[in-house]
Amino acid sequence: MRINYCGHCFAEITPEVQQCPFCGIVLREWAHSLDYETRLIHTLGHPLADVRMRAIIALGKRGDPQAANPLVRCALRHPIDVVEGLEIVAGLRRLRPGGARSKALDRLARDHPAHAVRRAAAEALAGMALNP
Numbered sequence: 001m002r003i004n005y006c007g008h009c010f011a012e013i014t015p016e017v018q019q020c021p022f023c024g025i026v027l028r029e030w031a032h033s034l035d036y037e038t039r040l041i042h043t044l045g046h047p048l049a050d051v052r053m054r055a056i057i058a059l060g061k062r063g064d065p066q067a068a069n070p071l072v073r074c075a076l077r078h079p080i081d082v083v084e085g086l087e088i089v090a091g092l093r094r095l096r097p098g099g100a101r102s103k104a105l106d107r108l109a110r111d112h113p114a115h116a117v118r119r120a121a122a123e124a125l126a127g128m129a130l131n132p
């Protein structure tokens, strides 16, 4: 049996489902009601790490600072996923300069449980201080 995920609540559903039996959303309408950036940010809540990773990479490439806090929350929700945490630091570095980016990196440098992620965030902050 093939499995899809509801784009809204991420419950497992079959591909032919048009309205999610768990959250009630009409899938096609929901997908079209949000802009791309908002859907990428929402995808940071997906239960599968590879799906979250695609959203993290895309958000870094797009560079919109509104992704800063959602990326930090994603990193802190998955504290043992160091690969994901490091990709989030890399994504944060690529956001357009501003307070949101610096605050996000500072939060990870202080609060992330993984030493490698804290160190990468601190190095990113130090590099930005030299080349703002």
Ligand SMILES: [Zn+2]
Binding pocket: 006, 007, 008, 009, 010, 011, 020, 021, 022, 023, 024, 025
């Ligand atoms: Zn749903």
